[in-house]
Amino acid sequence: MSGLSSQLAWVLLALLVPLTPGWQGQASGEVPACCSALVPRREWRALASECTESLKVPVRYVVVSHTAGSHCDTPASCLQQVQNVQHYHARTLGWCDVSYNFLIGEDGLVYEGRGWDIKGDHSGPIWNPMSIGIAFMGNYMERSPPPRAIRAAQSLLACGVARGTLIPRYELKAHRDIQQTLSPGDQLYEIIRNWPHYRE
Template sequence: MSRLGAPLAWALLALLGLAAAQEGNETCCGPIVPRREWNALPSACETKLRLPVDYVVVSHTAGSHCDTPALCRQQAQNVQHYHARTLDFCDVAYNFLIGEDGLVYEGRGWDIQGDHASRWNNKAIGITFMGNFMERSPAPRALRAAQSLLACGVALNALSEEYQLKGHRNVQRTLSPGDRLYEIIRQWPHFHV
């Protein structure tokens, strides 16, 4: 299959799945790029989260941004390689990664504990935006994807209906999620310092 064919194929299947789920009144989260589609390394993580969790921690990778499915798949692989091979984590640190292509990339998923924020890993979902958002904002479609993911988490009972959203800098000494992204998430309904 061509480089373009694989992303288009899974996007079409995701859309078909979306229609089928809506017809059956099932909870639907929109397309989340599964690990196999971005060629994730196998995970060695086993620690489960106790769902629903009460917190979400939003960060940025502070690395290269991506704005196409091909670039975002590569960036997700780069982040996982750094975490698993260099930092010796059991997998990519985050539960989900958001690309500026407007897609959500499955990291550890809803039920596996992340390594995104010390002392918060066992009680929070970690969502990261791929890129550096100190001086620029993420693309609107990336912000919509993150908000859709949060709504999905509540619908799936993975997030408490009263969950609190925090910036990475609210729970750890860091500049993450970047000044521009932080200003945006401070306006979201569930944000708490």
């Protein structure tokens, strides 16, 4: 798949993601249905990762950030934006890859960063080894992500539990809860504070 057909496929997947995803009756080794709307690295044409440090799973924490840059609301613009974030982290800052495990677009899709099994560089040396880092692409100080982006993030969290990467009683934290930062922005912060797993 390439070009427009690939983008249309991801849009269709985003529309098929259930609002309250679950995982029952899956055969061992199968990908949970709630994990289906994930844009893998090869689809957004990621640079090769140079990261080697594994994340010890299952993890207890999830840290939510925003990129504080431009938002994107179509598969084409989000593909470009996730490439921009990776280029900044890997080429400008010299990190081994994009710093987040996953990135959320306003198109309602989840973009694979370092993925479930590689330690991120999103929240400092204490939190990186024991958390999954999720970043919403955009600046959410004065505006909120659309509902489809919120649903994508919640589906991703359900996927993490279903696949055994997150413990069922995981704790969700905002980036500003653990570091001196405005991330994930005032508006997104107010949203995630109402999620059931949020702990300040």
